[in-house]
Amino acid sequence: GQQLNQSPQSMFIQEGEDVSMNCTSSSIFNTWLWYKQDPGEGPVLLIALYKAGELTSNGRLTAQFGITRKDSFLNISASIPSDVGIYFCAGQSIFISGTYKYIFGTGTRLKVLA
Amino acid sequence: DTGVSQDPRHKITKRGQNVTFRCDPISEHNRLYWYRQTLGQGPEFLTYFQNEAQLEKSRLLSDRFSAERPKGSFSTLEIQRTEQGDSAMYLCASSFRSLGERQNEKLFFGSGTQLSVL
Numbered sequence: 001g002q003q004l005n006q007s008p009q010s011m012f013i014q015e016g017e018d019v020s021m022n023c024t025s026s027s028i029f030n031t032w033l034w035y036k037q038d039p040g041e042g043p044v045l046l047i048a049l050y051k052a053g054e055l056t057s058n059g060r061l062t063a064q065f066g067i068t069r070k071d072s073f074l075n076i077s078a079s080i081p082s083d084v085g086i087y088f089c090a091g092q093s094i095f096i097s098g099t100y101k102y103i104f105g106t107g108t109r110l111k112v113l114a
Numbered sequence: 115d116t117g118v119s120q121d122p123r124h125k126i127t128k129r130g131q132n133v134t135f136r137c138d139p140i141s142e143h144n145r146l147y148w149y150r151q152t153l154g155q156g157p158e159f160l161t162y163f164q165n166e167a168q169l170e171k172s173r174l175l176s177d178r179f180s181a182e183r184p185k186g187s188f189s190t191l192e193i194q195r196t197e198q199g200d201s202a203m204y205l206c207a208s209s210f211r212s213l214g215e216r217q218n219e220k221l222f223f224g225s226g227t228q229l230s231v232l
Contacts, residue, residue: 003156033221042118042205042223043157050218088156092219100211101147101170102221104156 004091006105014113019076021108023089031092032072033102034063036085043088047074081112116140118224120206126230127196134192135227139208146189147221148181149205150174157205163189164211196231203228 005024013019023032031050035043047058049065049072056063062075072089089105119138127133139146144165149157160179161171165186175181178196183189193200203226211219 003158006156031219035223040226040228042120042207042225045220045222048218048220090157090221100145100219101159101162101172103159104149107154107156 002103004089004103004105006087006089006108008108009106010109010111012111012113013079015079015081017079019079019083019110020073021075021087021110022071022073023091023105024071025091025103026070027091027093028069029091029093030069031102032063032065033090033092034061034072034074035088035090037088037107038085046087076110079110079112081114084110084112086110118206118208118222120204120224120227122227123225124228124230126232128232129198130195132192132194133196133229134190135204135206135229136188136190137206137208137224138188139206140210140222143208143210143222144186145209145211145219146183147207147209148189148191149207151203151205151226152201160191193229196229198231201229201231 034046037043047063054065060077064073086107090102092102121136147162148160151157160175161181163183178194181191205226207221207223209219209221
């Protein structure tokens with residue numbers, strides 16, 4: 001199935017460091033969602049973005065809707081051990097006729113070293 | 115405030131058997147999605163419902179798969195004659211989407227059903 005490109009695929013960081021990841025697409029999207037998933041659980045919604053250029057924060061998390069509508073970015077500041085997990089982006093496009101499905105990225109696996 | 119509920123959490127079955135999963139969405143949500151996730155991958159879209167109408171199906175959804183949402187509330191996903199390649203986490207998500215151009219739709223997931231086909 002179709003998936004969006006996420007970068008990096010995985011990262012090991014020290015506790016207290018900032019983290020940046022991004023998601024890119026060849027298609028234009030009107031909505032971007034960011035999720036965190038723990039092993040054996042479903043994805044948990046972190047941030048939703050609805051407008052090009054929008055910058056939204058949720059605690060230490062900040063996400064941006066890219067100006068081109070083809071990408072989105074997630075930053076985590078001052079990482080802590082419980083930030084470990086897999087982060088997914090998901091995009092929805094009204095420009096693809098007849099569909100409202102969300103397409104997910106390949107995931108960024110984050111490991112935080114105490 | 116109850117979230118999306120999926121049952122069972124785990125299912126182990128033998129190849130060739132039929133399995134059925136249930137999803138109870140957040141009560142006021144009119145949209146319900148099914149996704150499949152294999153190890154190391156992001157969720158892949160299978161199908162979605164607007165109320166009781168099934169509006170889109172992925173090519174991943176072979177003729178052995180069928181999904182229903184008979185009264186626009188809970189949904190079931192059935193897999194007939196399971197194959198080892200069906201082993202995956204099956205995720206259900208729900209959202210509310212009203213009519214109109216501008217939508218701020220958020221997708222909320224359940225904990226998933228982990229299927230293992232032996």
